[in-house]
Amino acid sequence: MKLLKFHLRYHPPGIILEYLQKGVVKKKEIDLLDLNCNSNVTDIAKRLYEKEALLTEEVHEQLVQCLETLKKRTEHEGPAGKRFYIYKTLQTHILPLTNVAFDKTGKRCITGSYDRTCKVWDVDSGNELKTLSGHQNVVYSVAFNFPTCDRVITGSFDKSARIWDPATGECMAKLWGHRGEVVAAQFSAKSDLAATGSMDHTAKLYDVRTGDEMMSYVGHTAEVIALQFDPNEGRRLITGSFDGTISVWDTRSKDRVSVLEGHSGEISSVQVSWDSALVGSASLDGSARLWDARSATCLATVADHSDEVLDICFDWAGQRMATASSDCSARVYDVRADFRELAVMKGHREEVSKICFSPAGGTLLSVSADRSARLWNAHTGNCIQVLSGHQGEIFSCAYSYGGDAIVTASKDNTCRIWR
Amino acid sequence: MSFQGLLNILKKLRSNPEKELRLLLLGLDNAGKTTLLKQLASEDVNHVTPTAGFNIKSVLSNGFKLNVWDIGGQRKIRPYWRNYFENTDILIYVVDCSDHQRLEETSLELAELLQDDKLRTVPLLVYANKQDLPSALPASEVAQHLGLHLIRDRTWQIQACVATDGTGVKEGMEWVCKNIPVKK
Numbered sequence: 001m002k003l004l005k006f007h008l009r010y011h012p013p014g015i016i017l018e019y020l021q022k023g024v025v026k027k028k029e030i031d032l033l034d035l036n037c038n039s040n041v042t043d044i045a046k047r048l049y050e051k052e053a054l055l056t057e058e059v060h061e062q063l064v065q066c067l068e069t070l071k072k073r074t075e076h077e078g079p080a081g082k083r084f085y086i087y088k089t090l091q092t093h094i095l096p097l098t099n100v101a102f103d104k105t106g107k108r109c110i111t112g113s114y115d116r117t118c119k120v121w122d123v124d125s126g127n128e129l130k131t132l133s134g135h136q137n138v139v140y141s142v143a144f145n146f147p148t149c150d151r152v153i154t155g156s157f158d159k160s161a162r163i164w165d166p167a168t169g170e171c172m173a174k175l176w177g178h179r180g181e182v183v184a185a186q187f188s189a190k191s192d193l194a195a196t197g198s199m200d201h202t203a204k205l206y207d208v209r210t211g212d213e214m215m216s217y218v219g220h221t222a223e224v225i226a227l228q229f230d231p232n233e234g235r236r237l238i239t240g241s242f243d244g245t246i247s248v249w250d251t252r253s254k255d256r257v258s259v260l261e262g263h264s265g266e267i268s269s270v271q272v273s274w275d276s277a278l279v280g281s282a283s284l285d286g287s288a289r290l291w292d293a294r295s296a297t298c299l300a301t302v303a304d305h306s307d308e309v310l311d312i313c314f315d316w317a318g319q320r321m322a323t324a325s326s327d328c329s330a331r332v333y334d335v336r337a338d339f340r341e342l343a344v345m346k347g348h349r350e351e352v353s354k355i356c357f358s359p360a361g362g363t364l365l366s367v368s369a370d371r372s373a374r375l376w377n378a379h380t381g382n383c384i385q386v387l388s389g390h391q392g393e394i395f396s397c398a399y400s401y402g403g404d405a406i407v408t409a410s411k412d413n414t415c416r417i418w419r
Numbered sequence: 420m421s422f423q424g425l426l427n428i429l430k431k432l433r434s435n436p437e438k439e440l441r442l443l444l445l446g447l448d449n450a451g452k453t454t455l456l457k458q459l460a461s462e463d464v465n466h467v468t469p470t471a472g473f474n475i476k477s478v479l480s481n482g483f484k485l486n487v488w489d490i491g492g493q494r495k496i497r498p499y500w501r502n503y504f505e506n507t508d509i510l511i512y513v514v515d516c517s518d519h520q521r522l523e524e525t526s527l528e529l530a531e532l533l534q535d536d537k538l539r540t541v542p543l544l545v546y547a548n549k550q551d552l553p554s555a556l557p558a559s560e561v562a563q564h565l566g567l568h569l570i571r572d573r574t575w576q577i578q579a580c581v582a583t584d585g586t587g588v589k590e591g592m593e594w595v596c597k598n599i600p601v602k603k
Contacts, residue, residue: 114473137501223433
């Protein structure tokens with residue numbers, strides 16, 4: 001085995017080793033999820049030699065340099081943070097928007113709408129690149145396949161999902177089978193599979209290339225409104241339901257692997273951490289829970305919110321989670337050690353419907369029914385900036401991978417890009 | 420609790436439990452649908468703008484929770500009315516009785532609605548709105564224009580009203596509560 005090259009992965013922090021084995025070039029990813037601005041780079045380098053045969057003292061200098069660069073990246077936002085200004089207002093659809101998403105580079109974004117289409121936008125120019133039309137009813141959920149972003153999946157109230165080529169606008173596959181509205185749809189990490197969640201109480205698994213149904217997951221007793229593949233292998237699928245439970249499924253079997261029970265109200269969102277070890281769930285019972293994905297046990301319940309919890313997310317490295325609630329606040333928790341509350345974000349005047357961390361983790365973005373989006377210092381909970389301008393409730397938001405652009409979608413039928 | 424996010428739409432989309440009804444409010448633009456909705460929810464009706472989409476409000480009436488969906492009526496968005504048909508318990512159609520020129524247009528739109536499969540057998544309430552205006556046709560004449568007496572496949576009612584001050588609105592809702600279809 002011979003080491004050829006280092007590649008850096010910024011979010012979450014990691015290095016990728018490109019090496020030669022018996023004449024074949026291979027890659028190996030090493031996660032450095034606990035890397036932060038206080039890390040000692042030399043110690044980490046030493047630890048890496050001990051664990052990884054490909055790394056030797058000979059490459060010490062390069063390795064340390066890589067680690068320094070990654071370390072800088074985790075703190076590059078700093079406490080002062082970047083300021084965002086309205087960059088483009090996209091007059092997107094004639095009817096209300098639903099969900100929005102960025103591609104990995106942040107150069108394109110997609111919007112779903114009640115006008116039965118999904119549109120692909122060029123973020124730099126604000127121009128519409130393609131309209132993905134064909135659905136017979138509301139396009140509710142939209143997603144790119146990461147990291148290549150050469151496919152889009154849409155879930156519609158017409159009870160189907162579709163796979164599209166965003167470059168040509170062509171529909172590549174139609175995913176049929178649900179008997180209720182499709183309200184969640186995602187690609188697996190390798191982009192070969194797609195999963196859908198529906199108001200018909202089931203989730204389904206499809207072959208992305210052919211559109212064939214591969215699995216129907218039956219077990220929930222109410223609507224399946226949230227789902228997520230494990231980000232690594234892509235063999236586990238996590239679903240959240242209005243029945244108050246979270247289920248874990250295997251892509252190779254239709255039987256349920258486990259059920260995470262404990263919430264006393266509907267699930268509003270589920271997330272899986274980057275290393276697939278943790279599942280976070282938000283519920284209308286006013287609590288959020290953290291689960292061990294393998295043993296299916298509840299590690300922690302946080303019940304600091306005084307009203308329904310509407311959204312949950314992990315930071316990219318899976319070190320913290322954030323929750324958003326109808327009680328107008330957002331909260332950040334440590335998920336690696338003691339599940340301590342790290343920060344409380346107060347200032348919104350109405351419910352906080354969605355939250356996400358900046359990729360480097362220094363900032364939390366929240367959007368609210370009070371028509372504003374806010375940026376918070378994720379460590380202190382201080383409000384850094386209020387993004388105002390929307391004329392209706394904001395219910396959708398996303399950060400670009402580079403952390404340099406934000407998209408917000410509102411009931412005012414516009415989508416705004418902030419830079 | 421005001422709860423306006425996407426999750427709310429999913430909650431309202433659920434197959435309704437007993438004692439919870441889905442009412443669909445349709446009609447041409449400027450018929451007074453949003454004013455009617457606000458009147459039902461006892462909200463200020465002075466600042467109503469054209470609806471580019473929809474509004475949802477929940478109203479309690481006679482022990483029922485009525486989830487009322489008010490859908491924009493502009494011509495370019497009428498083709499999307501069908502998005503909202505699923506699981507409708509009662510169809511409410513609002514007519515501007517002072518707009519004589521568009522009586523034919525409104526009756527054509529209604530006829531098309533009544534032919535849709537998803538709205539088959541759904542009870543129909545027509546609000547003959549804007550009765551306070553001198554040029555308004557009486558409800559009986561509007562019924563004639565709409566051909567309501569030819570309807571055989573569902574129960575229907577026409578109710579004269581003034582959405583801006585609430586006259587007749589309550590009477591219409593009482594009819595709604597009496598004519599709730601039995602849930603499957």
